Amino acid sequence: MTGNYRLIENKELQETLFHYRVHPGMDVYVLPRPGYQKKYAIFSTRFGSIDNCFRVEPEQEFTTLPDGVAHFLEHKLFEDERGNVFDRFAALGASANxxxxxxxxxxxxxxxxxxxxxxxQLLDFVQEPYFTEQTVQKEQGIIGQEIKMYEDHPHWRVFFNLLEGLYREHPVRRDIAGTADSIAEITPDLLYRCYNTFYHPSNMAVFVVGDLDPARVGNLVEENLAARNYRPMGAIIRRHPSEPVAITRQRTVQELVVSEPIFLLGFKDMSVENIHGRDLMHREILMELVLDILFASSEELYNDLYKEDLIDENFDSEYSADINYGYIMIGGETKDPDQLYQRIMEAIAKFLKGGVSKEQFERHRRKILGSYIRRFNSLEFIANNFLAFRFKGTDLFQLPSILHEVRLGEVLALAEENLDPDRHAVSLIVPPGAD
Amino acid sequence: MLEECSYHYLPNGIRLIFMPTDKFKTITMGLFIYQELTPKLAASNALLPSVLEKGSRLYPDYLTLQRELENLYGAGIGADIMKSGEKHILTFTMETAHDQFLGENGRLLDEGMSILGSVVADPLVVDGAFREDYVRQEKNQLIKDIRAMLNDKVIYSLERCLSLMCEEENYGVYRLGRIEDYDFIDPSGLYSYYRDLLARNPIDLYVIGDIKHDKVIEAAEKVFNFPRHGEQMKLPATEIMRRIDKVRYHEEEMLINQAKLVLGYRTYTGFQDDLYCTLQVYSGILGGFPHSKLFMNVRENAGLAYYTHSRLEPHKGLMAIASGINYDQREEAREIIDRQLEDMASGNISDAELDNTKRGLINQLRSKQDSPSKLISFHLDGSIGGRTYTLEELTAGIEAVDREDIKAVAERIKLDTVYLLRPRKGGSN
Known part of the structure; x- marks a missing residue:
């Protein structure tokens, strides 16, 4: 029985989260949300497209994967000897993905x-792999179509072309699904090798949310795992190539059928590798404030660019930081990418000289707090983001208290570090024959 | 009914629909102005929300409005146009975090409502017209939006199929209207058209959240107090019975990798039809879920597609089947799709397909109660379709569907238009 649990309280949101630790070392989180009809559960492993070179202690040899294995494995877990897993959820009236x-x-x-x-059902199918030559081959056709769909998708392409321009070595520069060639190398043996490493419960976590009884959920998960007699596993050592400060190339242009050019400007964050836990979240919040103060629709720059017809309402900026990579992206559709680029770079330079007013800082801080609260209407948002933050060593529930701690004086220093003109690149999608 | 829900008419005839609930972290409001969808008016309808949001008397420019919203804890305002059946609906939404999470005491309802009211009912007017520069700017932005439909090939191919299919009907016009019509809209004509809309067309105001009933009425009556005609305009019903003489084929070529096949059907079954629930079950079995016939056969068994599904436009009674495939495999894909429709018509449907689809549909219905925007759109569908269903009615209706009902619906369904977006010869693929 999971008698032991820890409570994680969040005063601002008036939420109490139950945290269980079950054998052999898996975290289970349960958030009761009275009044909701829907219950939502997510079962995640720390295995993504960038985990392409690893060993398990005490092994010495590293295994290197072709691109797209984590995604391929995801597809293949939905099929086993008994057939298609979707059918079993459908019989229960549940919607799986x-x-x-x-x-x-x-x-x-x-x-x-x-x-x-x-x-x-969720716990069972994820813990019962079934890969054969024939099913792997069939999936190569389906994922081949998925890759083709994304090849035609300009906003997806502009994003990966930018990461390729920013990163020389780090696997974040490559498409999550891989390529037609890389997935052709995938075999059942390779899938089992990855499965046995990354799908050990000590590398996984569960989050459940809805109008439910936490103790029952904790027990159910614990008993499901207990029956499988897991043994402890050595630590997973992931190897990532060291990423040089220099970018790959400053400008990447691709032709696709689009109504007007799509522009994305990016900066590579070189410090995230050395920043963890609460400090990493502090950095994320501060960077969100920097970008908001520079580019939000409440500021002069956005309104000038909009009036001059250089941007539309989808113009956006975002910062993304994980354990060993981080980047800033700014852009949207524009008739004149060169002009827009100029204006953004000038605005950044001016910002670094001129600074931020107290009024701006407090206004954007209020906005981030309110938007955060609003997003807690969505069970999917809470569960997905809680685990994503948890896997990078931070805590979604800490956001309000860290937001409260950040100081106006920190804004410029981080902006100066992270909006360094030496580490920026541009990605462009243009209509055929336009460039 | 979903949540408990109350109706109240404001003195000027606007209908207030209030859903009290304490399960959300927010206060959500939505104001909807109903108009008929016609090619001639579509551009004006689309332009109005954009122009109104850019400047009101109290917030004369976008920057000022956005700052006000940020100070109100990042409240979100939305101004958009919705196409549903042959209705065109000007849509204004406001969402704020609830006071109780911010140490505030009830001001977010009043201030949120007041900003919403400013944008909708107290526009920036200069000499009896909207500001000329705002109108010009928003025309330009919307024309860009119309052209940008091209950027997502999945959406583009679906829109193309349905608009070609309905090119002689009002439904055939795109949500944002026709580019050429924007030339003829002038700021004073647009303003007087808007005054007509406010005065004569049906308007609904939704409020959802943990608030007292009398506070909601008080806030709404204070803000939305503009005069309106006693008699509201009746909007025509959506045409759903158009006959098909022969199937039409359209192919379009583009520099792309993946071909998109979209098949457009008429179901001759609208929102008010007694077979409406049956049609839901029909489309669900055919292609609404990962357990459906299309997914199982086109994707899982034949490996021809990543996405392949059927979708309904419930108010117009249309069904579209869309798949992303290799151009070389289009005939194979088409054969498999046709076979699934034949199986539907001949009643070749397993118990699991029938039961699982019903459970899946009911799950989707119940889940709507957990999202303020889905609660609103569920209720709105009743107003658009001219028939109000409660959640219980729909659940019971879905549960009661049997193979004979499905056969009856299958007999009505006719293929109208085949649209294929194909990679340009000499390109990849």
């Missing part, structure tokens, strides 16, 4: 009935 990111693979379902059976 999965996704793979740079750093994790997640399996999930939502339901309004048969919750405990559905949770068993």
């Amino acid at each position: 999965a996704y793979t990111s740079f750093t994790q693979t997640s399996y999930l379902f939502s339901c309004t009935a048969n919750f405990e059976e559905s949770l068993q």
Whole structure:
């Protein structure tokens, strides 16, 4: 019985999260949300597209993977000897899905009935791999179509072309699904090798949210795992090539059928590797404030660019930071990418000289707090983000208290470090024949 | 009914729909102005929300409005145009965090409502017209948006298929109207058209959150107190019975890697039809879920596609089947799709397909109660479709569907238009 649990309280949100640790070392989080019809569960492993070179202690040899294995494995877990896993969720009236990111693979379902059976189903199918030559071959066709769909998707391409321009070595520069050639190298043996490493429960976590009883959920997960007799596993050592400060190339241009050019400007963050836990979240919040103060629709720059027809309402900026990579991206659709580039670089230079007013800082801080609270309407948002933050060693529930701690004086120093003109690159999608 | 829900008419005839609930962290408001969808008016309808949001009397420019919203803890305002059946709906939304999470005491409802009211009912007017530069700027932005539909090939191919299919009907016009019509809109004509809309067209105001009923009425009556005609305009019903003489084929070529095949069907079954629930089940079995026939056969068994599904436009009674495939495999894909429709018509449907689809649909219905925006759109569908269903009615309706009902719906469904977006010869693929 999981008698032991820890409570994680969040005063601002008036939420209490139950945290269980079950054998052999897996975290289970349960958030009761009275009044909700839906229950949502997510089961995630720290295995994403960037985990392409690893060993398990005490092994000495590293295994290197072709691109796209984590995503391929995600697809293949939905099939076993008994057939298609979607059918079993469908029989319970539950809706199942999965996704793979740079750093994790997640399996999930939502339901309004048969919750405990559905949770068993989720735990079972993720823990029961079944890969054969024939099923792997068939999946190469389906994922081949998925890759083709993304090849035609300009906003997806502009994003990966920019990461390729920023990063010389780090695998974040490569598409999560891989390529037609790289997935052709995938075999059942390779999938089992990855499965046996990354799908050990000590590398995984569960988050469940809805109108439910935490102790029952904790027990159900513990018993499901206990029956499988897991043995402790050595630590997973991931190897990433060291990333030079210099970028790959400053400008990447691709032709695709688009109504007007799509522009993305990026900066590479070289410090994230040495920043962890609360400090990493502090950095994320501060960087969000920097970008908001520079580029939000409440500021002069956005309104000038909009009036001059250089941007539309989808113009956006974001900062993304994980354990060993981080980047800033700014852009959108524009008729004149060169002019827009000029204006953004000038605005950054001016900002670094001129600074930030107290009024701006406090206004954007209020906005981040309110937007954070609003997002807690969504069970999917809470569960998905809690685990994503947890895997990089930070805590979604800490956001309000860290937001409260950040100081106006820190803004410029971080902006200066992270908006360094020496580490920026541009990615462009242009209509055929335009460039 | 979903949540407990109350109706109240403001003195000027606007209908207030209030759903009290303490499960959300927010206060959500939505104001909807209903108009008929016609090619002639579509551009004006689309332009109005954008122009109104850019400047009101109290917040004369976008920057001022956005700063006000940030100070209100990042409240979000939305101004958009929605196309649903042959209705065109001007849509204004406001969402704020609830006071109780911010140490505030009830001001977010009043201030949120007041900003929403400023944008909708107290526009920036100069000499009896909207500001000329705002109108010009927003025309330009919307024309860009119309052209940008091209950027996402999945959306583009679906829009193309349905608009070609309905090119002689009002439904055929794009949500943002036709580019050429923007030339003829002038700031004073647009303003007087808007005054007509405010005065004569049906308007609904939704409020959802943990608030007292009388506070909501008080805030709404204070803000939305502009005069309106006693008699509201009746909007025509959506045409759903158009006959098909022969199937039409369209192919378009583009520099792309993946071909998109979209098949457009008429179901002759609208929102008010007694077979409406059956149509939901029909489309669900055919292609609404990962357990459906299309996913299992086109994707899982034949490996021809990553995405392949059917979707309904419930108010117009249309169904579209869309798949992303290799151009060389288009005939194979088409054969498999046709076979699934034949199986639907002949009742070749397993118990699991039938039961699982019903459970899946009911799960989707119940889940709507957990999102303020889905609660609103569920209720709105009743107003658009001219028939109000409660959640219980729809659940019971879905549960009661049997193979005979499905056969009856299958007999109505007719293929109208085949649209193929194909990679240009000499390109890849």
